[in-house]
Amino acid sequence: xxxxxxxxxxxxxxxxxxxxxxxxxxxxxxxxxxxxxxxxxxxxxxxxxxxxxxxxxxxxxxxxxxxxxxxxxxxxxxxxxxxxxxxxxxxxxxxxxxxxxxxxxxxxxxxxxxxxxxxxxxxxxxxxxxxxxxxxxxxxxxxxxxxxxxxxxxxxxxxxx
Amino acid sequence: xxxxxxxxxxxxxxxxxxxxxxxxxxxxxxxxxxxxxxxxxxxxxxxxxxxxxxxxxxxxxxxxxxxxxxxxxxxxxxxxxxxxxxxxxxxxxxxxxxxxxxxxxxxxxxxxxxxxxxxxxxxx
Numbered sequence: 241x242x243x244x245x246x247x248x249x250x251x252x253x254x255x256x257x258x259x260x261x262x263x264x265x266x267x268x269x270x271x272x273x274x275x276x277x278x279x280x281x282x283x284x285x286x287x288x289x290x291x292x293x294x295x296x297x298x299x300x301x302x303x304x305x306x307x308x309x310x311x312x313x314x315x316x317x318x319x320x321x322x323x324x325x326x327x328x329x330x331x332x333x334x335x336x337x338x339x340x341x342x343x344x345x346x347x348x349x350x351x352x353x354x355x356x357x358x359x360x361x362x363x364x365x366x367x368x369x370x371x372x373x374x375x376x377x378x379x380x381x382x383x384x385x386x387x388x389x390x391x392x393x394x395x396x397x398x399x400x401x
Numbered sequence: 402x403x404x405x406x407x408x409x410x411x412x413x414x415x416x417x418x419x420x421x422x423x424x425x426x427x428x429x430x431x432x433x434x435x436x437x438x439x440x441x442x443x444x445x446x447x448x449x450x451x452x453x454x455x456x457x458x459x460x461x462x463x464x465x466x467x468x469x470x471x472x473x474x475x476x477x478x479x480x481x482x483x484x485x486x487x488x489x490x491x492x493x494x495x496x497x498x499x500x501x502x503x504x505x506x507x508x509x510x511x512x513x514x515x516x517x518x519x520x521x522x523x524x525x
Binding site for chain 1: 425
């Protein structure tokens, strides 16, 4: 049984992973594989090794690692092979395949044009930040922590009051 | 007459090869001729920076700039830095309309690309 792991960098900003989770959910709905998980290199949970463990628990015998990176830079060419080697030593019974990063694709041009066609005025520009706050993990390392945008900051309540 | 620019907001990299595929994608946008001006601006490391790229759009006659972040995640760049740079551009060019699109990572087209990359192992 195949488990797909979308491999991403991870972020300290709350909600930064929501778009990736949406891709994972759509891939599940497309039936790309019986198991689809997300695994991060840094900051966000689950880390890559934990994602491999999740796949193994669900009965995966083969792991396909799909990088959620635009280019095969350092994270994909150096850090990812290290993470896969670590997974191989912990879960030696599994087969691992790493597929290419997004790179060039005509559909990236489609994505740019679709986005430009739907572009919105400045009143809407704060939505990405508001959306991040909605997924607040109250991490002290988050760039929003203890700022006016962070819902876990007591001063915010005072400011609104 | 309105003249619309598509401004691609890119992170930038110290590695010269890092932007090659992005430039190929932007070229594909350009040759479709949907936007009379297609301009790239970098947040870090590369030229032109975003402020300069905005000025270049206006110099080319843009009355409206539609900016799209070439980013996969809602990090602080997408959530804070890029809107601030556009707002600053709006203050320098009050006659120009500034619009901001979703960052690339939000596009469903990316799900299709991820699916294709994932399936690429099946038929070697």
